[in-house]
Each structure stands twice: as C-alpha cells, then as structure tokens.
Amino acid sequence: MENFEFHNPTRIIFGKGILVLVGREARSFGSRCLLVTGKRSVRESGTYDIVRNSLEAEGIDVIDLSGIQSNPILSPVHRGIDMVKEKAIDFVLALGGGSVMDTAKAVAAGSLMEGGDIWDVFEGKRQIEKALPIVCIPTIAASGSEMNGFMVITNEKTGYKLAAGSPHVYPKLSFLAPELTFSVPPDYTAYGGVDAICHLLEPYFNGPDPFTPVQDDMAEGLIRNIMKATEGCLASPSDYNARSTLMWAATLALNGLTRAGVGEHPFPVHLIEHAISAIYGVAHGAGLGALLPGWMRWRARSHGPEKICQFGTRCLNVIDKAETVGCADRSAFVFSQWLSSVGCPSCLADLGITKEGHGKIAENVSKQAAIWGIEDMYSNRVILDVLSFCQLRPQE
Amino acid sequence: MENFEFHNPTRIIFGKGILVLVGREARSFGSRCLLVTGKRSVRESGTYDIVRNSLEAEGIDVIDLSGIQSNPILSPVHRGIDMVKEKAIDFVLALGGGSVMDTAKAVAAGSLMEGGDIWDVFEGKRQIEKALPIVCIPTIAASGSEMNGFMVITNEKTGYKLAAGSPHVYPKLSFLAPELTFSVPPDYTAYGGVDAICHLLEPYFNGPDPFTPVQDDMAEGLIRNIMKATEGCLASPSDYNARSTLMWAATLALNGLTRAGVGEHPFPVHLIEHAISAIYGVAHGAGLGALLPGWMRWRARSHGPEKICQFGTRCLNVIDKAETVGCADRSAFVFSQWLSSVGCPSCLADLGITKEGHGKIAENVSKQAAIWGIEDMYSNRVILDVLSFCQLRPQE
Numbered sequence: 001m002e003n004f005e006f007h008n009p010t011r012i013i014f015g016k017g018i019l020v021l022v023g024r025e026a027r028s029f030g031s032r033c034l035l036v037t038g039k040r041s042v043r044e045s046g047t048y049d050i051v052r053n054s055l056e057a058e059g060i061d062v063i064d065l066s067g068i069q070s071n072p073i074l075s076p077v078h079r080g081i082d083m084v085k086e087k088a089i090d091f092v093l094a095l096g097g098g099s100v101m102d103t104a105k106a107v108a109a110g111s112l113m114e115g116g117d118i119w120d121v122f123e124g125k126r127q128i129e130k131a132l133p134i135v136c137i138p139t140i141a142a143s144g145s146e147m148n149g150f151m152v153i154t155n156e157k158t159g160y161k162l163a164a165g166s167p168h169v170y171p172k173l174s175f176l177a178p179e180l181t182f183s184v185p186p187d188y189t190a191y192g193g194v195d196a197i198c199h200l201l202e203p204y205f206n207g208p209d210p211f212t213p214v215q216d217d218m219a220e221g222l223i224r225n226i227m228k229a230t231e232g233c234l235a236s237p238s239d240y241n242a243r244s245t246l247m248w249a250a251t252l253a254l255n256g257l258t259r260a261g262v263g264e265h266p267f268p269v270h271l272i273e274h275a276i277s278a279i280y281g282v283a284h285g286a287g288l289g290a291l292l293p294g295w296m297r298w299r300a301r302s303h304g305p306e307k308i309c310q311f312g313t314r315c316l317n318v319i320d321k322a323e324t325v326g327c328a329d330r331s332a333f334v335f336s337q338w339l340s341s342v343g344c345p346s347c348l349a350d351l352g353i354t355k356e357g358h359g360k361i362a363e364n365v366s367k368q369a370a371i372w373g374i375e376d377m378y379s380n381r382v383i384l385d386v387l388s389f390c391q392l393r394p395q396e
Numbered sequence: 397m398e399n400f401e402f403h404n405p406t407r408i409i410f411g412k413g414i415l416v417l418v419g420r421e422a423r424s425f426g427s428r429c430l431l432v433t434g435k436r437s438v439r440e441s442g443t444y445d446i447v448r449n450s451l452e453a454e455g456i457d458v459i460d461l462s463g464i465q466s467n468p469i470l471s472p473v474h475r476g477i478d479m480v481k482e483k484a485i486d487f488v489l490a491l492g493g494g495s496v497m498d499t500a501k502a503v504a505a506g507s508l509m510e511g512g513d514i515w516d517v518f519e520g521k522r523q524i525e526k527a528l529p530i531v532c533i534p535t536i537a538a539s540g541s542e543m544n545g546f547m548v549i550t551n552e553k554t555g556y557k558l559a560a561g562s563p564h565v566y567p568k569l570s571f572l573a574p575e576l577t578f579s580v581p582p583d584y585t586a587y588g589g590v591d592a593i594c595h596l597l598e599p600y601f602n603g604p605d606p607f608t609p610v611q612d613d614m615a616e617g618l619i620r621n622i623m624k625a626t627e628g629c630l631a632s633p634s635d636y637n638a639r640s641t642l643m644w645a646a647t648l649a650l651n652g653l654t655r656a657g658v659g660e661h662p663f664p665v666h667l668i669e670h671a672i673s674a675i676y677g678v679a680h681g682a683g684l685g686a687l688l689p690g691w692m693r694w695r696a697r698s699h700g701p702e703k704i705c706q707f708g709t710r711c712l713n714v715i716d717k718a719e720t721v722g723c724a725d726r727s728a729f730v731f732s733q734w735l736s737s738v739g740c741p742s743c744l745a746d747l748g749i750t751k752e753g754h755g756k757i758a759e760n761v762s763k764q765a766a767i768w769g770i771e772d773m774y775s776n777r778v779i780l781d782v783l784s785f786c787q788l789r790p791q792e
Contacts, residue, residue: 001574001640003411008404014657015399178397211637214621214645221613228609241607244397248657249610257653261410261644 002210002263007167008256010147014176014248016240019050022093022137023058025173029133030090031059034083036104037066038096042139047180051095051137063087065107071277071284072099073156074119080107081118084132091133091172098143098195098284101136102151105169108132119155121164124371128166136174140184141247142192142285144199144254146174154278160367161278163270176251178244186234189246190342191285193230196250197223198269198288200258201311205299206265208306219258220314225249227315230342266374269295272383275364282351289344290351293336294390300328302385308332333394340393347393358387398606398659403563404652406543410572410644412636415446418489418533419454421569425529426486427455430479432500433462434492438535443576447491447533459483461503467673467680468495469552470515476503477514480528487529487568494539494591494680497532498547501565504528515551517560520767524562532570536580537643538588538681540595540650542570550674556763557674559666572647574640582630585642586738587681589626592646593619594665594684596654597707601695602661604702615654616710621645623711626738662770665691668779671760678747685740686747689732690786696724704728729790736789743789754783 013021026033033055042048055062065080083089084107094104109131110118120126136146145151149170154161184192200219207216226249232242252258259265272295273287282290296308305328312318312331316338320327336346345351353361362383369378409417422429429451438444451458461476479485480503490500505527506514516522532542541547545566550557580588596615603612622645628638648654655661668691669683678686692704701724708714708727712734716723732742741747749757758779765774 001411001637001644003414005407005409007407011401011403012656013401015397018399211641213624214618214641214648217617217621218614221617222610225610225613241397244657245607245610248397252610252653257648260408261640 001212001261004260006256006260008147008170010171010255011173012147012176012251013173016177016179018175018177019047019137020054022051022175023054023056023060026055026091026093026135027058027060029135029172032061032063032088032090034080034087034089034092034107035062035064036068036080036092036094036096036100036107037064038068038100041183042095045183047139048095051093055093063089068096068100068103070097070099071154071161071281072103073154075156077103077106077110077118077153081110084111089132091135093135093137095137095139097138097140098145101138101143101145102153104136105131105134105145105151106153108134109166109169122153122155122162128164128168131166131168134169134171136171137180138174138176138247139180140188140192141181141243141250142195144196144251146171146176147251147255150254152274159278160364161274162368162371163274176247178240178247181243181247182238187343188283188285189233189237190230190344191283191289192250193226193246193285193342194289194292194339194344195285196226196253198292199254201292202267202269203259203262203265204311205307206262208304210261210263212262215258215260215262216310220311222249222253222258223315226253227338234342266372266377268378271365271368271372271378272361272386274368275361276351276353278364279357279360280351280353286345286351289339289346290348291390293332293339293346293394295386296332296335297329297394298386298389300325329394333396336394348387348391349393355391358384361387397608397657400656402652402656404543404566406567406651407569408543408572408647409569412573412575414571414573415443415533416450418447418571419450419452419456422451422487422489422531423454423456425531425568428457428459428484428486430476430485430488430503431458431460432464432476432488432490432492432496432503433460434464434496437579438491441579443535444491447489451489459485464492464496464499466493466495467550467557467677468499469550471552473499473502473506473514473549477506480507485528487531489531489533491533491535493534493536494541497534497539497541498549500532501527501530501541501547502549504530505562505565518549518551518558524560524564527562527564530565530567532567533576534570534572534643535576536584536588537577537639537646538591540592540647542567542572543647543651546650548670555674556760557670558764558767559670572643574636574643577639577643578634583739584679584681585629585633586626586740587679587685588646589622589642589681589738590685590688590735590740591681592622592649594688595650597688598663598665599655599658599661600707601703602658604700606657606659608658611654611656611658612706616707618645618649618654619711622649623734630738662768662773664774667761667764667768667774668757668782670764671757672747672749674760675753675756676747676749682741682747685735685742686744687786689728689735689742689790691782692728692731693725693790694782694785696721725790729792732790744783744787745789751787754780757783
C-alpha cells in the first residue's frame with residue numbers, strides 16, 4: 001500500500017422522507033441560501049417546492065440560480081458568484097445532478113476568491129483557499145460530487161472541459177434520497193452507473209502494483225453492485241432497493257475510499273471523455289462507456305493485462321484466469337456487451353465519432369494533461385493510440 | 397437499505413515514515429499535549445521518543461499519562477482529567493492500542509464535563525457535549541478506535557466494562573503507521589484481527605433484512621482480507637503488505653461504513669465479551685473468538701441461518717449454499733477451525749471458563765443490556781442460552 005491521506009468530512013443523511021429536514025439541518029450555515037438547480041425536472045416533480053418550503057420554514061431566504069445545463073458551463077458560475085456577492089449569500093445548496101453540484105461548488109469557491117477568476121483554478125494557475133458551505137441534494141446516482149472535493153466545468157469560450165479539486169469544496173452536508181432518482185430516464189440511469197464504475201476502475205487499473213487487496217475488493221464489490229443495481233433500476237425504475245444501492249454505491253465510488261493507498265493515478269479516461277464532451281456535447285457517462293472497453297484493451301498491451309483480467313474474473317464472470325492479453329480482451333468484450341445491454345455506447349462509433357475526429361480530441365486532451373502535469377504519460381501519440389482502440393466495439 | 401446518517405470527520409495519515417509529521421500536524425490543536433501511553437513497549441521501541449521529539453520540535457509541551465493497562469480502567473481516566481485541568485492541556489494524544497486510545501477519549505471528554513463524572517456517560521445517564529481534540533497513533537490493528545466515536549472502559553470498583561459513544565470523541569487526526577505493529581506478538585496480532593472481524597460480523601448478522609448488498613460485499617471483502625493478512629502477519633511479522641492490510645482493514649471495519657444502512661444493531665457479542673473481560677480479565681479479541689462460533693450457531697436457530705451461510709460461503713469457502721442450519725453450523729465450525737489455526741480461543745472452555753460461570757456472566761450482561769435499552773432482546777435467559785452454545789468448540 002502506498003502512503004496516503006484520507007479525510008472526507010461530508011456528513012450524509014440517506015433515506016426516505018429526509019427532504020423535510022433540509023431547512024433544519026442547513027440552518028447552521030446561515031440565513032441566506034443560493035439554491036442552484038437545473039432546467040425543469042425538480043420543479044415539475046415538486047421536489048423544488050419541498051426543499052424551498054423546508055428552508056423558508058426555518059427563516060432561510062432562498063435566492064435561485066436555475067437553468068444549469070448538462071456539461072455545465074462557466075457563465076452561470078460567474079452569474080452565481082455575482083449573486084452571492086450582491087445578495088450576501090451564506091451558503092450554496094445544489095439540488096440536481098453532477099452539473100448542478102459542480103456549478104454550486106465553483107460558485108461557493110469563486111465567491112470567496114480575492115482577485116482573479118475561478119477559471120484560473122481549473123487551469124491549475126491557483127488553488128482554492130476557502131469556499132462558502134456547500135449542501136448537496138443529488139437527483140441522480142452518478143458523479144459522486146455529493147461526497148467529494150471535485151468539480152468539472154466547461155469553458156464555453158475556449159472549448160475546454162476541465163476538472164478541479166480542493167478540500168474546501170467537499171459538501172458540508174448531503175441529502176441522499178433515492179426516491180428522487182425514480183424518475184431518471186433509462187439512458188441517464190445507465191450513464192450514471194457507468195460513470196460510477198469508471199470512477200472505480202481508473203484507480204483500480206493503476207496496478208497490478210502497489211499491493212492493494214483491500215481497495216481492490218472494495219472496488220470490485222461496488223462495481224458488481226452498481227452493475228446489478230443499474231439492471232434493476234432499468235427493469236423497475238421505482239425499485240427502492242435498486243435505486244438506493246445505486247445511489248450509495250455511486251457515492252462511495254468516488255469519495256476517496258477506494259483510491260486511498262493505490263498511489264498516484266490521474267483519471268485518463270475522464271480526461272479523454274472531457275475532451276469528447278467538450279467537442280461533441282455527449283453525455284459524460286455515454287462518453288466513458290464509449291472509451292472503457294478500448295481503453296482496457298490498450299492498457300492490457302501497454303501496462304500488462306493482470307488487473308484487467310482480475311476485473312473480468314471477479315466482476316464479469318470471465319473464466320480465463322491466465323492473466324494474458326487474451327483474458328483482458330475477453331474482459332473488455334464482456335464489459336462492452338454489458339454496456340450495450342444497459343443502452344450505453346461502448347465505442348466511439350456508437351457516438352457517431354469517426355477516425356477523422358481523433359486528432360482534435362487528442363489535442364484537447366493534451367491541454368488537459370499539461371494542466372495536470374501528466375503530458376509525458378499522455379502525449380498526443382499515446383492518446384491517438386488509445387483512441388484507435390476505442391473506435392470500434394471489441395469483438396469476441 | 398434503512399435510513400442512516402454517516403459522518404466520519406477523522407483525518408487519516410497512513411504509511412511509512414509519517415511519525416516525524418506528528419508535531420507539525422498536531423500544532424493546530426494547541427501547545428500543551430497530554431500524551432497517553434501504555435506500560436512499556438512504545439518506550440522500549442523508541443517510538444515514544446520519535447513522537448515526543450516531533451511534538452517538542454514544534455514547541456508543544458508534553459505531559460505524560462503513562463502506564464495504561466489492557467482492559468483499561470477508570471482511575472487513570474480520572475487522573476488524566478485532573479492533569480488536563482491542572483496543566484491547562486489543549487489536546488490529548490494517544491500512542492498505543494485500543495486501551496490507550498479509549499482512555500485518551502474518556503479523558504478528552506471528561507475534562508470538559510461540567511459537573512458529574514465521566515462514568516455517568518458509560519452508564520447512559522448523560523451525553524458527551526464536547527471534548528478536547530484527540531489525536532491517535534495506534535500501535536496495534538484491532539479496535540478501530542482511531543477512526544470512530546466509541547470507547548470502552550472498565551470500572552474497577554463495580555466490575556463493569558462498558559462502552560460509550562459520541563460524535564465528539566472521533567479523533568481529529570490519526571496516524572496509521574503499519575511498521576509500529578511489526579512487534580505485536582502473534583497472540584495479540586490474531587486477537588486484533590478477530591476483534592476487527594467481530595466489528596464487521598455484528599452488523600452483518602443483523603439481517604437477512606434489510607437489503608444491504610453494498611454493505612455485505614464491503615464487510616465480506618474486509619473479513620477475507622483480515623483473515624488472510626492475519627495469517628500473513630503470523631507467518632512473517634515484518635511483512636509490510638500484510639501489516640498495512642490488517643491495519644487499514646481493521647480501521648475500516650468500525651468506522652461506520654459497513655454499519656450505515658443496516659438498521660439498528662446492538663453489539664451483543666461485544667456485550668457478552670465485555671462481561672467476560674470484566675470478570676475473567678481475558679484479552680478482548682480472545683473473548684470474542686471464544687464466543688463467535690457458538691453465537692453463530694445460536695443465531696442460526698433463533699433468527700435464521702441465511703446470513704451465517706452467506707458468510708460461510710463467501711468468506712470461508714463453505715460450499716453448501718442451502719442456507720440451512722446445517723450450512724450455518726458448518727460455517728461456524730470452519731470459522732472455529734480458522735480461529736484455532738491463528739492461535740485464538742474458539743469456545744469458553746478454551747478460556748478456562750466452565751458452565752458454572754455462565755450465571756455471573758449473564759448477570760453482568762443484563763446490566764449492560766439495560767443501559768443500552770435492549771434488555772428485552774437480551775434477557776438473562778437468552779444470554780444463558782447463547783453461552784451454552786459457546787461453551788464447547790463446535791464439532792463437524
């Protein structure tokens with residue numbers, strides 16, 4: 001096990017009937033709340049009213065920042081920062097998916113920056129030093145943003161989708177209400193599951209070394225649960241068992257637990273997907289699905305097949321335990337079949353991307369890699385090589 | 397999944413060469429430290445000097461509370477509370493095993509109580525409202541006290557060993573240095589592993605309901621890792637892979653993760669063991685080992701065999717998947733064999749306890765059950781029934 005630090009201070013309230021508690025529990029963060037939401041669904045479902053009423057019943061003034069889109073962009077972050085300053089907001093509450101939560105985090109951090117622009121943080125030019133308290137109420141099981149210090153924003157002017165992280169943007173409190181996800185449509189339910197699986201696989205594939213059997217077992221258990229729960233949610237969208245399993249497993253997938261001790265691990269599949277989302281506007285989970293099987297086949301050749309075989313034998317019932325490239329390819333193939341079975345793309349062609357697009361994707365990834373200081377590991381040539389493995393669905 | 401709250405704010409620094417950081421990281425808690433230690437080992441090993449030097453290099457005054465014994469008793473807690481008040485201590489640092497950490501927690505909480513005695517908390521007569529900051533450096537992988545809000549103290553006057561819990565006694569910071577455990581002798585290495593396994597099994601055996609596949613998978617993975625790592629540590633005491641696995645898995649075993657969502661679950665095996673420790677002075681893990689196989693056989697009959705079979709098939713390679721009492725008994729038998737193989741008692745007779753002692757144990761447990769409000773569930777008659785299953789080693 002590598003040396004590590006683990007510190008996840010987010011408090012979780014999980015279950016049925018918990019949204020009436022929002023006001024009472026959030027009261028300690030202040031009396032003026034910026035309520036960040038997406039386009040329509042939380043208003044149409046009545047969830048918005050429940051949350052707003054709960055806040056107002058505790059004497060908390062609610063100011064809206066609504067209309068946040070998928071693959072969230074920078075301008076609403078700037079608008080939110082201005083609102084915080086104008087209205088003397090005390091805390092930021094996100095009610096929505098990963099895009100809404102990440103926007104809320106960027107607003108919470110950007111509001112307390114002295115000089116400069118929050119985008120500087122995403123470009124790696126400065127660190128976050130403080131942030132307003134953040135409360136999250138996720139409406140989809142996917143990003144894990146409700147219990148981590150990450151956020152991803154697209155700069156619509158430059159066309160880059162970049163991630164940033166800080167201990168200061170861990171939510172103070174998140175309400176995980178699986179019933180809110182009953183209405184998530186099948187495609188996004190699957191994409192959410194795939195996003196969570198990818199959060200687990202990226203640190204998992206760091207190995208075969210260091211020796212991390214505790215982390216491996218945890219990641220494998222979560223992946224098996226996410227796969228099964230995704231299938232359960234698709235079969236029966238209001239199945240509380242399946243929805244609660246998917247929600248808690250997705251939260252645990254990126255709360256630092258399975259990463260602690262595995263050593264340095266950039267998230268290369270996420271980097272490449274962020275380029276694809278920025279250029280083609282695809283849903284994040286769909287982009288990850290399109291990359292993962294090819295990524296595994298490339299990785300088996302470049303870094304050894306052991307960990308990919310382990311994934312296949314322990315999570316996909318692949319029987320070959322030889323730990324060869326053939327076993328890794330078989331694992332990638334079985335996983336691509338599973339992706340297709342839940343309605344998720346499993347190669348770039350599934351997204352309508354052709355080989356002609358690879359150059360532009362690789363260029364975008366290179367810029368991100370430079371910001372993260374991993375341009376040596378993920379050079380243009382390497383990314384083009386990966387993309388060639390991802391272009392078509394793996395064959396048996 | 398049942399509704400739950402999860403909030404574990406402890407910061408963990410894990411790995412090799414980390415003890416030189418203690419002073420720098422603890423500095424924010426103040427300039428006067430009560431350093432709680434056990435009898436001799438940390439002084440003989442030189443660890444005490446490393447920690448003390450690190451603190452003093454940062455200008456932190458160190459006041460010693462040393463000589464804490466296994467199955468820690470109340471009088472040193474009172475002594476520590478007096479020292480904190482006399483010397484204006486800012487924070488408490490525990491360097492030792494579970495007994496040292498639990499003493500430090502009781503001192504940290506007791507020092508800030510206004511009126512009354514810290515023992516009132518253990519007797520359920522009042523709640524902890526605040527505590528001094530607590531820093532832990534465990535020297536054995538066992539109790540998980542380094543990342544939870546529990547503590548167990550024996551009142552040597554009344555002969556009761558009681559547990560108490562509070563969010564205020566989560567350590568602010570714990571240093572997990574697996575190399576410190578290289579010198580833990582074989583018996584205590586095994587007892588530590590068994591303690592951690594019991595922390596996982598008690599909530600796990602709460603079921604078969606509610607539906608908690610995520611928690612089950614996590615608990616089973618940790619148990620498999622703890623069993624294998626315990627064997628590894630016994631075979632090769634300075635094996636960093638085995639020691640680091642055992643240490644991190646033992647910490648995760650009782651940090652709230654595998655308990656969240658499984659519903660109410662008292663720790664009955666712990667209650668009974670605390671009675672045995674209080675009366676017979678046995679090591680905690682040894683007492684747990686002596687109870688677990690019998691407990692499983694009793695539980696299979698009283699609450700159904702399903703979860704015990706699941707444990708056997710997933711953690712012990714028991715092949716019978718029929719989920720019958722026979723399968724549960726087989727699982728208990730295989731587990732008792734494993735306990736023997738690592739040098740841990742697996743029945744009361746192994747501890748030298750005879751049937752004549754059952755009455756006194758049951759009486760002690762009843763008092764604890766009353767404090768926890770579970771006397772209906774664990775009546776004298778029930779406990780005597782459990783003990784009769786635990787008296788002799790299960791047979792194949």
